[in-house]
Amino acid sequence: MTQTALRLDDITCTFPARGGSAYCAVANASLAVGEGEFVSLVGPTGCGKSTLLNVAAGLLTPSAGSVEVFGAALTGMNDQAGYLFQSDALFPWRTARENVMLGLELRGTPKRRAGQKADAWLERVHLAGHGDKYPHELSGGMRKRVALAQTLILDPKILLMDEPFSALDVQTRSLMENELLELWSQDRKSVVFVTHDLEEAISLSDRVVVLSAGPASHPVGEFPINLSRPRDVSEVRLTPQFLDLHRTIWDALKVEVQKTHAKESA
Amino acid sequence: MTGFRWISLFQVLLLLALFAIWHILTRTEILPPFFFGEPLVVLEVIWEWFSGGRIYKHLAVTLIETILAFVIGTVAGLVVGLWLALSKTASQLLDPYIKAFNSMPRVILAPIFAVWFGLGIWSKVLLGVTLVFFIVFFSVYHGVREVNPVLVANARMLGASKRQLLRYVYVPSATAWVFSSLHAAVGMAFVGAVIGEYLGSAKGVGYLILQAEGVFDINTVFAGVLVLTVCALVLDRIVTIAERHLLRWRPGQMGSQS
Ligand SMILES: Nc1ncnc2c1ncn2[C@@H]1O[C@H](COP(=O)(O)OP(=O)(O)O)[C@@H](O)[C@H]1O
Ligand SMILES: [Mg+2]
Numbered sequence: 001m002t003q004t005a006l007r008l009d010d011i012t013c014t015f016p017a018r019g020g021s022a023y024c025a026v027a028n029a030s031l032a033v034g035e036g037e038f039v040s041l042v043g044p045t046g047c048g049k050s051t052l053l054n055v056a057a058g059l060l061t062p063s064a065g066s067v068e069v070f071g072a073a074l075t076g077m078n079d080q081a082g083y084l085f086q087s088d089a090l091f092p093w094r095t096a097r098e099n100v101m102l103g104l105e106l107r108g109t110p111k112r113r114a115g116q117k118a119d120a121w122l123e124r125v126h127l128a129g130h131g132d133k134y135p136h137e138l139s140g141g142m143r144k145r146v147a148l149a150q151t152l153i154l155d156p157k158i159l160l161m162d163e164p165f166s167a168l169d170v171q172t173r174s175l176m177e178n179e180l181l182e183l184w185s186q187d188r189k190s191v192v193f194v195t196h197d198l199e200e201a202i203s204l205s206d207r208v209v210v211l212s213a214g215p216a217s218h219p220v221g222e223f224p225i226n227l228s229r230p231r232d233v234s235e236v237r238l239t240p241q242f243l244d245l246h247r248t249i250w251d252a253l254k255v256e257v258q259k260t261h262a263k264e265s266a
Numbered sequence: 267m268t269g270f271r272w273i274s275l276f277q278v279l280l281l282l283a284l285f286a287i288w289h290i291l292t293r294t295e296i297l298p299p300f301f302f303g304e305p306l307v308v309l310e311v312i313w314e315w316f317s318g319g320r321i322y323k324h325l326a327v328t329l330i331e332t333i334l335a336f337v338i339g340t341v342a343g344l345v346v347g348l349w350l351a352l353s354k355t356a357s358q359l360l361d362p363y364i365k366a367f368n369s370m371p372r373v374i375l376a377p378i379f380a381v382w383f384g385l386g387i388w389s390k391v392l393l394g395v396t397l398v399f400f401i402v403f404f405s406v407y408h409g410v411r412e413v414n415p416v417l418v419a420n421a422r423m424l425g426a427s428k429r430q431l432l433r434y435v436y437v438p439s440a441t442a443w444v445f446s447s448l449h450a451a452v453g454m455a456f457v458g459a460v461i462g463e464y465l466g467s468a469k470g471v472g473y474l475i476l477q478a479e480g481v482f483d484i485n486t487v488f489a490g491v492l493v494l495t496v497c498a499l500v501l502d503r504i505v506t507i508a509e510r511h512l513l514r515w516r517p518g519q520m521g522s523q524s
Binding site: 057085087088092094102103107 | 416417419420421422423424425426427430434435438439441513515516517
């Protein structure tokens with residue numbers, strides 16, 4: 001394999017819980033993502049997927065363990081990474097164009113140039129002509145596209161995505177998944193894609209990592225996905241290899257999902 | 267659009283009706299005019315004030331006091347609100363003082379301000395400032411506290427420094443809260459100015475009202491109240507226009523742009 005873009009080493013995250021006790025969300029989790037690799041993290045709801053992503057982003061300092069970005073220890077924010085959040089993270093007081101150009105503006109790029117680049121990116125995500133609209137005037141899928149352009153305009157080497165399409169309807173969703181693969185294939189960033197949807201994980205990724213149920217969640221299985229690329233996410237789901245992979249990974253995931261269910265109904 | 271016109275028409279009709287009822291009740295002496303005034307006389311007083319030019323000097327003083335109180339109180343509320351919302355130590359330290367000042371009946375301070383700052387405009391401005399400040403302060407404070415943490419995380423991922431977070435995230439997202447408080451603040455600035463004048467001054471609409479009360483001229487009192495009300499409405503309208511412009515990104519603001 002090529003160089004490692006992101007390495008999480010023996011990460012433990014403990015949160016203060018009610019009553020003075022502590023909740024250990026993630027324990028001794030290690031994960032390495034190669035340069036240009038597309039890795040999905042799947043696991044039951046609440047197991048600690050977002051927590052791990054926040055650690056990788058530098059938004060959350062782990063209680064123990066270390067993070068390496070292209071071989072260098074991470075302190076503070078991870079400036080090599082872009083983050084696509086699960087919930088809406090567009091700035092409602094900025095138009096689509098202003099949202100896309102924000103990162104450049106923060107870096108001191110002259111407004112004119114930033115605006116031109118933003119327009120080019122809006123075109124790449126099929127939103128040419130919508131630049132002057134405010135987020136509340138856009139549909140859910142369009143907002144996700146703006147968010148994608150907002151992140152990608154800074155050309156991060158690592159892309160962290162937290163269930164980015166979970167709020168979209170099924171059609172929009174597979175459309176967006178294909179567009180994501182198309183954009184990704186152009187310059188092969190390293191991607192960590194969090195989802196609770198196994199089909200989505202398999203159809204997008206080079207590798208699927210299964211996390212155990214919380215507390216003290218950590219990877220319990222890794223599955224290389226050797227489906228050929230380029231892929232169409234809805235077509236690939238009908239191939240026998242896909243179904244085989246799905247069965248194998250689901251066997252591992254099912255155990256964890258059932259554990260979570262058992263705990264919730266207890 | 268036509269619905270809007272009809273409502274405006276009815277609003278005017280309602281106002282005329284109220285004046286008519288007032289007129290009839292006092293003319294028939296069901297309500298004694300000595301205590302309740304007479305609308306036609308009130309309007310006459312207003313007309314004489316404006317045509318004779320006597321009012322302008324007083325109105326100017328009251329408006330200057332109001333606007334100064336509004337601007338100073340708002341700016342101070344903004345700055346202190348942002349500061350305390352973003353600095354945990356400062357907010358913990360000052361919390362009991364803020365609560366104490368806020369629950370204190372601050373109008374009582376008017377005579378003290380008069381002693382400290384004399385009978386000129388500054389004692390009135392300061393009274394207004396103490397009223398306006400807390401309204402704006404609390405709304406900024408809550409506005410910043412209520413900022414969506416995902417927006418803060420996103421801005422940080424996009425490379426925002428601490429200072430840039432303030433400018434690009436905290437201030438704009440507190441703006442909506444601030445504007446909702448500015449309407450109340452305009453009213454309070456007026457209250458500060460007029461109460462201040464009422465308690466001791468030589469100029470201003472509050473002073474005119476005080477003088478009229480001294481000779482039981484109830485019509486002039488009503489005229490003063492009416493003039494102040496119209497001024498307050500105009501200032502509130504200006505705040506609304508600024509609000510529409512600055513908050514045009516909000517859902518439901520689009521139709522009102524034109
Ligand atoms: N800031 C926090 N404070 C306390 N508990 C938290 C915090 N963030 C996450 N948790 C807890 O950690 C666990 C994992 O959360 P999260 O990473 O969001 O799960 P996932 O993204 O897999 O659904 C959950 O049980 C959640 O309640
Ligand atoms: Mg999550």
